Amino acid sequence: MSSPVLQLSCPAKINLHLRVLGKREDGFHALDTRLCPLDLSDTLSFSEASATPRISQLTCSDASLPTDETNLVMKALRAFEKATGTPQSWNLHLEKRIPHGAGLGGGSSNAAMTLRGLNLLSGHPLSQETLVTLGSQLGSDVPFFLYDAVCDATGRGEVLTPLDFPWQLPVVLIKPPFGIPTPWAYKQWSTSTQLHGVLYAPQLCPWGPMVNDLERPVFEKWSLLPALKMWLLDQVETRAALMSGSGSTVFAVAQSETDAAALATKAAAHCGETTWVKVVRAGHP
Known part of the structure; x- marks a missing residue:
């Protein structure tokens, strides 16, 4: 070539x-x-x-x-x-x-x-x-x-x-060893229900409320994902946690870049070697 x-x-x-x-x-x-x-x-x-x-x-x-x-x-x-x-x-x-x-x-x-x-x-x-x-x-x-x-x-x-978006957010991405078809998630949205004990409500942050309506259908079928979101919210390094789009990635906005690195290490140990974990920055390119 x-x-x-x-x-x-x-x-x-x-x-x-x-x-x-x-x-x-x-x-x-x-x-x-x-x-x-x-x-x-x-x-x-x-x-x-x-x-x-x-x-x-x-x-x-x-x-x-x-x-x-x-x-x-x-x-x-x-x-x-x-x-x-x-x-x-x-x-x-x-x-x-x-x-x-x-x-x-x-x-x-x-x-x-x-x-x-x-x-x-x-x-x-x-x-x-x-x-x-x-x-x-x-x-x-x-x-x-x-x-x-x-x-x-x-x-x-x-x-x-x-948007004028002045933040550079330290983010940890966690993707399990499976994907989720976007059309499926939207198709199931209207008939899905919330799971007990899982946070779906908006998480209020300086850059706006963090919430994802597609968590409802996806979490019903793939129980690993709500467990992962709630595990992230339990970690001291986490500011907020959410599924991205139709999944399967769940991400956490960390308190700092140092916290993001520490959280990624914990997540890799918690999830095992088949799970993809990556520290990134979110904001203007």
Whole structure:
């Protein structure tokens, strides 16, 4: 493969709050959520396709991820081709660091940076507004990653308002060795109930209330996750704890960066070696 002509960072996100307001006529759910980028990211590289015929293809450092037309990167590339009327011929490579099925937006971020990269390499034929529209057709979280800011989102997640967010939050991410399908979580939301002894109420913080309505359906089915949230809330280092998006990642905002490091060590010992634990910062990139 030829050397990359462009490399883009694809950041992860957490939801500092996520309220489900009901089902819309289009089948999606109406949301009120705050999305916050992390300093954890994948890397997307663009190299010129040299093979004949000159067609775009995707490779990935994570062999468990499909690299065919079902991958959001390839879907984004096809959407860009359709919008511009120009065939693209790139070798795309994803170096994955964000776990998938985690509620951290890795696939959506990859798609957003595919659109941004192709637009840059093509001489900016599409406006930011058009890129956001294309992104919203690929997935509800995709437009957020085109803003490079903490954002409040409404609609089905695609109506975004960038925020002045002065905090850099020390965060510990904990992802068990399973993922959760986002459509399943939303489908179960309306009929789910709260578990006894689990905190679902908003946790009041200087940066806003932390609450996630999708904890209700997910916690009913995956009992490890409410136990993990309550364990985190019992730790002296924890300021607040929440599931991100539709899970399976549960995260804690620590009192300080030192506390985050200590909490991560405790969490790794508590959860065992099959669980992914990572210390990150949340806030403006």
